[in-house]
Amino acid sequence: MNSLSTEEGRILVGTARQAITHHLEGKTLDPTQLANSELSIPRGVFVTLFDHMIRRRMRGCIGNPFPKTSLLSETVRCAVEAATMDPRFAAVRRDEFVRSIAVEVTVLSPLEHIMVKSPLDLPLNIKVGRDGLFVDGVGTRGLLLPQVAVDEGFDEEEFLNQCCLKAGLMPDAWVTGSVKVARFQGQIFSEEAPGGRVFERKLRGIGRKG
Numbered sequence: 243m244n245s246l247s248t249e250e251g252r253i254l255v256g257t258a259r260q261a262i263t264h265h266l267e268g269k270t271l272d273p274t275q276l277a278n279s280e281l282s283i284p285r286g287v288f289v290t291l292f293d294h295m296i297r298r299r300m301r302g303c304i305g306n307p308f309p310k311t312s313l314l315s316e317t318v319r320c321a322v323e324a325a326t327m328d329p330r331f332a333a334v335r336r337d338e339f340v341r342s343i344a345v346e347v348t349v350l351s352p353l354e355h356i357m358v359k360s361p362l363d364l365p366l367n368i369k370v371g372r373d374g375l376f377v378d379g380v381g382t383r384g385l386l387l388p389q390v391a392v393d394e395g396f397d398e399e400e401f402l403n404q405c406c407l408k409a410g411l412m413p414d415a416w417v418t419g420s421v422k423v424a425r426f427q428g429q430i431f432s433e434e435a436p437g438g439r440v441f442e443r444k445l446r447g448i449g450r451k452g
Contacts, residue, residue: 248431248441250280250281251429251431252440254287254313254314255347255431258321258347259437261273261318262325262345263336263340266335271318273312273314273315273318281314284309284311284316285313285316285349285350286307286350286353287306287349287350288306288320289317289345289346289347289348291324291325291344291345291346292344292346293342293343294342294344294435294436295341302324302328302331302334304324304328305348305350305385307376307385313349325339339436342436346431348388348428348429348430348431349430350374353376353426354426355422356368356425361417361418361419364402364423365397365399365402367425368398368402370397370398370401371391371445372445374386374387374390374425374427375401375423375424376424376425377422377423378421378423379409379410382409382410384405384406384407384408384411385408386404386408388430389428389430390404391404403416405423409421429442430443430445
């Protein structure tokens with residue numbers, strides 16, 4: 243996966259913010275005029291909203307690891323849905339968005355299924371601070387971004403447990419061999435404050451417990 247430049251990250255975050263603003267004002271944003279060679283390629287993306295006034299508490303998160311349209315178009319769609327359609331939260335209000343919501347965009351690498359002889363080897367094949375996880379169970383799926391494990395202080399086993407829970411499975415489902423596990427990496431671009439400077443967030447790994 244080609245890394246995006248800081249400027250491309252700024253475009254993505256700025257486009258996400260503009261898309262939400264337009265939607266809350268009853269308008270639609272057409273991002274095609276902003277596309278360039280990298281941003282026009284289909285790539286998985288998640289848009290996360292944080293309440294900057296309450297210790298960056300999550301306020302919405304929607305994404306798609308299997309895109310069919312350009313990265314820029316997926317960012318627009320996911321941004322609007324993160325603000326208005328995340329079932330865990332009430333829709334973001336326009337005044338709230340302007341005053342207190344910071345935007346973060348995570349661009350995903352392609353998913354890589356982890357092949358192991360024993361499910362117990364799965365924790366040895368992922369790294370907190372580098373990898374995100376995708377669990378595919380029987381008719382159910384769950385995904386956790388790389389920054390979740392770092393922010394929550396998970397080691398590799400707990401990261402697997404929590405991803406199984408996200409999929410609606412028992413936390414130890416990964417041990418049984420009944421689910422498929424994939425890893426991916428993410429490039430994270432985040433606002434320091436609502437509408438503020440955009441920076442690329444680098445994660446520091448916690449790692450497995452010795």
